[in-house]
Amino acid sequence: MSDIDMDKTNKTIxxxxxxxxxxxxxxxxxxxxxxxxxxISLSFLVLLFGTVISxxxxxxxxxxxxxxxxxxxxxxxxxxxxxxxFGGLVKAAMGREFPEVSGRKDKRxxxxxxxxxxxxxxxxxxxxxxxxxxxxxxVWVPADDDVDMLMKGHAKRTGAESxxxxxxxxxxxxxxxxxxxKIRKQFNxxxxxxxxxxxxxxxxxxxxxxxxxxxxxxxxxxxxxxxxSASIYLEEFAPxxxxxxxxxxxxxxxxAVPSIVFGLLGLAVFINFFHLPRSSPxxxxxxxxxxxxxxxxxxxxxxxxxVPPSIREAALGIGASKMQMVNHHVLPLALPGMLTxxxxxxxxxxxxxxxxxxxxxxxxxxxxxxxxxTPATALPVQIFLWADSPERAFVERTxxxxxxxxxxxxxxxxxxxxxxxxxxxxx
Amino acid sequence: xxxxxxxxxxxxxxxxxxxxxxxxMTCRNVNVYYGDKHxxxxxxxxIGRNEVIAMIGPSGCxxxxxxxxxxxxxxxxxxxxxxxxxxxxxxNIYDKKIDVVPLRAQVGMVFQKPNPFPKSIYDNVAxxxxxxxxxxxxxxxxxxxxxxxxxxxxWEEVKDRLAHPGTGLSGGQQQRLCIARxxxxxxxxxxxxxxxSALDPIATAKIEELIDELRAHYTIAIVTHxxxxxxxxxxxxxxxxxxxxxxxxxxxxxxxxxxxxxxEDYITGRFG
Numbered sequence: 001m002s003d004i005d006m007d008k009t010n011k012t013i014x015x016x017x018x019x020x021x022x023x024x025x026x027x028x029x030x031x032x033x034x035x036x037x038x039x040i041s042l043s044f045l046v047l048l049f050g051t052v053i054s055x056x057x058x059x060x061x062x063x064x065x066x067x068x069x070x071x072x073x074x075x076x077x078x079x080x081x082x083x084x085x086f087g088g089l090v091k092a093a094m095g096r097e098f099p100e101v102s103g104r105k106d107k108r109x110x111x112x113x114x115x116x117x118x119x120x121x122x123x124x125x126x127x128x129x130x131x132x133x134x135x136x137x138x139v140w141v142p143a144d145d146d147v148d149m150l151m152k153g154h155a156k157r158t159g160a161e162s163x164x165x166x167x168x169x170x171x172x173x174x175x176x177x178x179x180x181x182k183i184r185k186q187f188n189x190x191x192x193x194x195x196x197x198x199x200x201x202x203x204x205x206x207x208x209x210x211x212x213x214x215x216x217x218x219x220x221x222x223x224x225x226x227x228x229s230a231s232i233y234l235e236e237f238a239p240x241x242x243x244x245x246x247x248x249x250x251x252x253x254x255x256a257v258p259s260i261v262f263g264l265l266g267l268a269v270f271i272n273f274f275h276l277p278r279s280s281p282x283x284x285x286x287x288x289x290x291x292x293x294x295x296x297x298x299x300x301x302x303x304x305x306x307v308p309p310s311i312r313e314a315a316l317g318i319g320a321s322k323m324q325m326v327n328h329h330v331l332p333l334a335l336p337g338m339l340t341x342x343x344x345x346x347x348x349x350x351x352x353x354x355x356x357x358x359x360x361x362x363x364x365x366x367x368x369x370x371x372x373x374t375p376a377t378a379l380p381v382q383i384f385l386w387a388d389s390p391e392r393a394f395v396e397r398t399x400x401x402x403x404x405x406x407x408x409x410x411x412x413x414x415x416x417x418x419x420x421x422x423x424x425x426x427x
Numbered sequence: 428x429x430x431x432x433x434x435x436x437x438x439x440x441x442x443x444x445x446x447x448x449x450x451x452m453t454c455r456n457v458n459v460y461y462g463d464k465h466x467x468x469x470x471x472x473x474i475g476r477n478e479v480i481a482m483i484g485p486s487g488c489x490x491x492x493x494x495x496x497x498x499x500x501x502x503x504x505x506x507x508x509x510x511x512x513x514x515x516x517x518x519n520i521y522d523k524k525i526d527v528v529p530l531r532a533q534v535g536m537v538f539q540k541p542n543p544f545p546k547s548i549y550d551n552v553a554x555x556x557x558x559x560x561x562x563x564x565x566x567x568x569x570x571x572x573x574x575x576x577x578x579x580x581x582w583e584e585v586k587d588r589l590a591h592p593g594t595g596l597s598g599g600q601q602q603r604l605c606i607a608r609x610x611x612x613x614x615x616x617x618x619x620x621x622x623x624s625a626l627d628p629i630a631t632a633k634i635e636e637l638i639d640e641l642r643a644h645y646t647i648a649i650v651t652h653x654x655x656x657x658x659x660x661x662x663x664x665x666x667x668x669x670x671x672x673x674x675x676x677x678x679x680x681x682x683x684x685x686x687x688x689x690x691e692d693y694i695t696g697r698f699g
Contacts (some may be wrong), residue, residue: 240505310542314605317504318555318612319532328554329544 036042052406056399062141062188062201063148064140065114065177067093069122071132078133086122090141092115097182098173109170115142117190130208142190143183145200145393149175151185154392191400195366196382200393203386205404207368211281211361212350212408214369218285219292219349224342227296231338234297235304236326252344255294262291263358271359279360279375287355292345299341303334310364336420343416347409381403442686443676447475447663451616451646452497452534457511459492459501466492470672471512472665474544474616479638479647481661481678483654484518485693488667491539492651494618497648498534499527515616532559535614539621543593543608548585551593551604552576555612571611579607580637599630606637617641619649623656636661654694658682666690 069089074085094110095101101110118141125139126132142148146165149155161167166174179184195207238244266287270276276283307330315325356362361377362385369376377385379401386398450473459467467489474480474497482490499520501507503541513520520530532555543551552572553562562568572589576582581603585596593604602622609617619638623631638647638660651657657664657678664681666674666689674681674690685691 182491308542310538310540311544312503313500313536313538314544314608317498317500317536317538318558318608319528319530319535320554320558321528324558328558333545383671 006126027179043407045173052402054398056401057401058152058154059191059400060188061152061185061372062190063143063151063183063185065143065147066099066138066140066182066184067114067118068096068136069139069375070136071122071126071134072239073134076126076133078130081123081126082292084123086119086126089122090118098176100365104359106169109167110173112174113144113147113170115144115201116199117197140184140186142201144297145391148201148340149181149392150174152396154396191397195368196364196377196385197297197366198364200389200391200397203394203397205379205401207365207384208377208379208382208401209404209408211284211365211369212378214281214376215284215356215361215378216346216350218372219288220342220346222285222289223292223296223345227293227345228300228338230293231297231304232326232331233299234323235301236330251294251297255298258354259291259352260358262287263355265290266355267358277373277375278375279365280373281369281376282372283359284356284361284376284378285372287359288349291352291355292349295345295348296338296342299344300334300338303337303341304330306337307333309426332423336424339416339420339423343413346412350409350412351405353378353384356381357384379408441471441675443670443674445472445672445675445679447473447478449476449483450474451516452648453512453514454497455508455512455514455662457493457496457509457513459489459496460508460510462506466670467496468670469593472672472675474646474648475663476646477642477644478663479642479649479661480663480665481657482648482667483652483657483693484667484673485651487669489670490537490665490667491620493667493672494620494650495536497616497618498531498536500531502527520670532612534616534618535609536618537602537605537609537620537622540625541598541605543596543601543604545594547590548576548593548596548604549589552606552607552611555608559612561612563580575607575611576604578610578641579603580633580640581607594636597630599626599633602626602634603637603676604629606634606641610641614645616646619647621650621652624652631656654682666693668693 067090070092072089072092075088076086091107091111094114095107098110100108122139123140143151148154150157150171152164155166157166157171174183190202191204193206194202194204197203234244266283270283270286271278276286276382311329311333314324315329316322320328356378360375360380363375363377364385365375365377367374383398383401383405386394386401430479452474454473455471457467457470458465469494482494484490496509496513497502497520499509501509509521511521515530517534518525520534521699544554546554549572552575553568556571557561564573573582573586576585579601584600585591585604589635590601593601596604602625606617623634626634635656638649643646649657649660661678663675664678665672666681666685668689674685674687681690682694685694
């Protein structure tokens with residue numbers, strides 16, 4: 001090689017080397033930024049979960065008080081227990097516990113320590129086992145939410161009496177229970193088995209949970225087949241013309257429409273025009289279907305587009321009809337992506353509150369919904385309702401409900417991942 | 428028809444003998460448009476029974492486009508429009524009444540890149556006969572799979588792993604699997620669109636050998652970039668240039684004594 005060539009090569013290497021430090025620095029910078037972004041988002045996630053869990057875990061326990069209840073024959077109507085004076089039984093038991101309490105005002109304060117749910121509890125016990133009538137039993141009944149908050153340390157025991165929910169006398173009574181071991185915290189079954197209530201100690205998530213399941217089941221049953229059919233038609237069969245372009249543009253636009261607008265649409269169309277039952281999972285499911293469809297269609301189309309055209313050609317090349325090509329070859333390959341899109345849509349629907357407010361699923365509903373047409377509410381709406389309530393005990397229930405919602409979401413997503421992995425194939 | 432010698436390079440009409448004594452497919456005045464682009468200009472050519480016809484030409488000359496007209500694979504491209512007549516035996520395949528599904532069973536196709544289905548080797552071959560209802564039961568199906576794989580020269584290599592995915596085979600094996608898949612529906616014509624362009628020389632040699640054997644039963648039209656391959660496997664050769672069919676003739680004559688200057692320039696390596 002001549003000198004000139006050597007010189008030239010050296011120069012090239014020098015130039016490359018000079019730039020090298022800058023190039024590596026850029027790479028290190030980018031990695032650092034990525035790391036920072038991940039750390040920040042993780043810490044926010046930890047903060048979110050930390051707050052929710054630390055506030056919500058106590059709702060899974062509930063304070064109960066032990067009462068010695070005499071199921072007095074005179075006070076119970078054997079044939080029709082619902083007509084009996086169970087409130088009287090509770091009051092009598094409380095009276096025996098604290099015989100020194102007299103006077104109307106003091107007695108009311110005393111009886112206020114026990115939840116009004118105690119009455120229903122006793123009623124249920126007698127209904128299921130009429131043999132109890134005439135006996136005396138030790139029964140654990142739920143305490144009032146103020147007592148519950150005190151026991152969980154959320155309410156003050158000291159300070160000015162007027163600043164506290166419980167006065168000194170009530171604290172003394174509770175102190176006596178504590179000494180005798182007649183008050184304790186135990187697992188809060190009611191939270192997972194009952195519907196909403198005005199009394200925090202009786203309020204449960206089950207009603208909203210069932211409402212959510214019914215609504216989402218309907219949403220999935222409608223939006224998955226419709227969304228997938230629509231995307232297959234648009235992607236594989238529809239002619240390319242202005243009308244189809246218009247449809248596509250509109251689907252993309254619909255995906256960005258605020259959900260409250262879908263709620264108003266549902267109110268106007270499903271309730272006011274078709275007269276479907278207000279507050280029902282049926283209407284909720286329909287509205288969420290409308291809202292979820294664009295997401296599913298867009299994701300499904302992307303997933304169909306990602307199937308290599310060579311597979312389509314191979315199928316058509318040996319004389320498969322278009323439908324056979326789609327069903328036998330394209331759909332199995334596109335299905336994992338479609339499932340992902342569907343789960344993203346469903347996760348969004350699960351957390352959706354605004355449209356449900358518009359169609360009346362925000363109503364105060366105590367009963368557990370048992371069909372698609374009975375009034376119901378949904379988990380996010382329940383969270384909204386509880387977050388809006390003034391009682392201190394609803395604060396922890398709000399967080400607990402959020403935990404249940406998150407758990408639901410995690411279960412749903414993992415199910416989708418499992419399904420997707422099962423269907424996933426290599427080509 | 429006597430071949431006419433040495434046209435000027437500006438003349439782009441077809442020279443040579445476009446007809447075949449025993450034609451299986453007859454193409455007359457075929458024009459293909461992609462939107463406004465005129466991709467194939469007035470091509471007329473016969474494809475003879477049990478012959479291998481090679482289509483050669485520089486990239487973008489339209490040979491693949493023309494090949495895809497023969498089983499109407501161009502239908503899948505929205506902007507594509509085809510005029511003219513293509514007869515398979517006595518049927519104009521561009522007739523409105525013709526259904527493309529049975530047509531593609533009659534005119535099979537092997538693509539440039541091996542494209543087995545992401546299914547088992549067995550299912551790849553059995554798929555065609557299954558959808559067309561060519562087999563009545565499992566025994567018949569097994570038989571078709573075996574004979575097709577044997578004809579494609581793949582049986583010995585895969586007979587112990589028919590349940591394995593077809594995508595797990597080597598490139599050459601995949602391409603032979605695709606050929607077996609095409610043969611399984613017993614087509615009359617097989618179109619091959621650069622079937623060896625993604626394969627190594629050994630796999631290519633196997634495919635070429637196979638093409639020679641298949642000629643006894645099928646009519647084969649093959650598009651290729653390799654002039655050596657065209658010379659080795661084909662009886663007739665058609666040279667395409669920028670959408671024109673420049674010259675058709677006996678392979679030997681085309682490669683030893685081309686009539687058109689463009690053909691001569693191409694095969695002597697002056698361009699392309």
